Amino acid sequence: MNDNDAKFTVIDENNVERVANVITVVEIEGIEYIVYSIDTDSENCDVLVSRLVKNSDGSDSILDIEDENESVKVKAIVKEILNV
Numbered sequence: 001m002n003d004n005d006a007k008f009t010v011i012d013e014n015n016v017e018r019v020a021n022v023i024t025v026v027e028i029e030g031i032e033y034i035v036y037s038i039d040t041d042s043e044n045c046d047v048l049v050s051r052l053v054k055n056s057d058g059s060d061s062i063l064d065i066e067d068e069n070e071s072v073k074v075k076a077i078v079k080e081i082l083n084v
Helices: 067-083
Strands: 008-012 017-028 031-039 043-054 060-063
Touching: 017 043, 017 067, 031 067, 043 067
Parallel strands: none
Antiparallel strands: 008 017, 017 031, 031 043, 043 060
16 A cells, blocks of 8 residues: 555444545554554544555555554654654
8 A cells, every 4th residue: 555545444343334544654664554544523533553464465454553562662653753
């Protein structure tokens, strides 16, 4: 995924299908991460970060970051990039 205007569908924790908007893709220590937003209502959105993984067929998948240290490090770098 290289297109900052890209969108994809995710299933949230309530099993509701939502549209996610790609903000950017960053590489940190050789691992690609996707930063994306999901509208939660008309005024708010959640900004999330996940691992971006290439599948053997060339398609992309996103995976949750399960390691707490990795999550903290990546979120700090993303905050710096986005100036938040």
